[in-house]
Amino acid sequence: MFPARYWREIPQRYRLEANKCKKCGYIGFPPRLVCPKCGGREFEPIKLKSEGKLLTYTIIRVPPSGFKDQTPYAIGIVELDDGAKIMAQLVDVNLEDIKTGDKYHIEFRKVQSDGHSGILAYGYKFVPVR
């Protein structure tokens, strides 16, 4: 884990900072320089909504290194209430109970830790709305 690459994405990982195309409303997360839909170059800063519904998911059983302690874990794509779609882990939910269409909200969690001595990397995960 390289500190600079982690630190650069903090506004997105900690505060869900995104941008919205002034012309067509496309939401860029992370923020974009040019709109992929309409080619617009003007954006306004926004924060993503923190609740949404689950579009699809899977349960990772063969993890990448660094995620072995959490295995098996669920990861999915949630469409937030503002239309933006993001991928993150689904936690605090029994794996057998996960269903597409369910409502989830964002919680701040530790996403990775770089061994015993590297930096700790935080970010967003999804927890079922109860």
Place this chain on the structure above:
Amino acid sequence: MVGIVGYGAYIPRYRIKVEEIAKVWGADAPSYKKGLQLWEKSVPAPDQDTISMSVEAAKNALIRAGINGSELGAVYIGSESHPYAVKPSGTVVAEALGATPECRSADFEFACKAGTEAMTVAMAHISAGNMRYAMGIGADTSQGAPGDALEYSASAGAAAFVLGAENLVAECEAIYSYMTDTPDFWRREYEFYPQHGSRFTGEPAYFKHIYGCANGIMKKSGTKPSDFNYVVFHQPNGKFPMRAGLKLGFTKEQIEPGWLTPRLGNTYSGSSPIGLTATLDICQPGDRVLVVSYGSGAGSDGFIFKVTERINEVRDSVKHTVWYLDENKVYLDYGTYAKFRGKIRKND
């Protein structure tokens, strides 16, 4: 007048029962449950730590306070399980709340009273006129050594308070602290688990400082137990705070709303702060609450809070502490618990 503008708690949903731990170490579960007055404790998931729980508790506190994170001038977290030995938990939490860059921080450590010290210093900034709002948090994911008595109780949770001088939910009428150098419980640098002096942690440590602080703050403010609606003590197990409270002249009814350890465990720096949030959740305007924390090493911080009308507006804007405590619990076996708590030796 300074005091609490907003408050919030966060407790992980995983639990482990005393029986499950006792089974592995060949201990007698019923006698532990009776002796500690505790039957289960909270367990943090591998992706939860003092920082992550503090962020969630702090967001709850900001909602109740009705302010934006950017209005905080300081974020102080007291814990004995800060994720880094060097690099503050406070900067991560402040960044997540949007309080940076015009914000200050440094982490607090004083065993289980680090959180209440953080709250006190946050209030001092307000009294000094240094800032409008400051955050004080008590949070921990403390370890209990496997097979040790403390393994039954060491648990995880966080409570956060926005302190200020306007729109108060609870006015702080008095503060006090009672401290000595008492080596009842400690952890040396580079050690994974803490150690303690067994029965030495009782009378000369916990009780001496709890009584010293409670009596001291009541004397300073000219109050007596019957002047309070509720009292919250540091609660390392279910037994100690009840014994202390009854000895001081408080009733069970005054102690119970903030007495969570029997089903939460000891959240260390979160202990009396979380107890305070649970108490505030049921307070009415005009209620007076005494809080007496305790941190090994040793010391006790005292606060007297008087709840205002505003409690009615904010109490329900966030999930109550007992919702986190009692709803959606998932019970773990010891193996999963040991894996979650990083107690299993691996190649790394």
Place this chain on the structure above:
Amino acid sequence: MRDVAVIGIGMNKWGELWDKSLRDIFTEAALKAIDDGGVDHIDSMYIGNMSSGLFVGQEHLASLLSDYLGQGPIPATRIESACCSGGAAFRSAFIDVASGMNDIVLAGGVEKMNDIGGDGATFALATAADQEYEVYHGVTFPGLYAMMARAHMERYGTTRKQLAEVAVKNHENGSKNPLAQFPFKTTVEGVINSPMVADPLTLMDCSPITDGAAAVILCPADMVKDYKNHPAVKIIGSGHATDTIALSTRDDLTYLKATEIAGQKALKMAGKRLSDIDLCEVHDCFTIAEIIVLESLGFFERGKAAAATEAGETRIGGKIPINTSGGLKSKGHPVGATGIAQIYEIVNQLRGGAGERQVKGAKVGMAQNMGGSGGSTLVHILEVM
């Protein structure tokens, strides 16, 4: 633009090639192509390779491989587009010849994936996804395709058994391919009961980690008579398209837009319709990928490819044989080489040289090669001359 033909093909047996280094593997396959084509020199070469830097710590393949192929000082270029590095190398070679810049051009692909261990390979492969917004959160490639599978199954009723039929068919074909990594047959039960990797995909839904290389020689179509008398095969269509890198920002999780666009472009250039295609090699990195690719290319309507596979329509001898080589699933997937190996199979088939796997009367073949979760795609169409 000149017409371009493929006159030589070469490939080694794919698998865990402990004794061979990356340069060995590539050079072997390239020499086979050179000998097969009967060429005495090449003018330039393109090497498809996804990640030699991560797998074996070696970059600068242009220099390494032109050196070891004894071809210095010719121009050489390493082309990277994740899993369609090979297809992209082929297109670059095609353009090199078509433009008149060079005559005899080698397009090769190589990947040496086993030196680094499973964790390292997974890490390297994951660089094809969005590092900060997908991989950061712990997703793997099987995970990304598993999410597409779930969406496809929920929308169209595609079943677990139908996905398994893709693997069964590809292994049936691969069992007849002497160069395949896993030339054995399997069954639906065998696929479904293999260990779960990312729900609902099991180990047998996933293409393997492989060492291997393949190479082809291109030349201007009007020069084929100077070379060996296999029937030459002309490149009649080439399409190339990109899509978002992250799955979450795709418009439709059950469709591969870049594949549709690249396929349409290739058909237009070739002046052909889909019904003219006699066989197609597709990028079955996971069983679900084959299904979605077939629908995105238009061979089947949306939601219908799984049932068609189950009904045998994509077998050798079926309506449209798909992955007669065994596909990535059975043949293997040394990432950068895959796109070239697809061309190898198509050319081999169009020459009538595929033995037990031969599609009778094959005249026009298509190859679709895809990177990551569909973020880049190459489609080529070839016709026997």
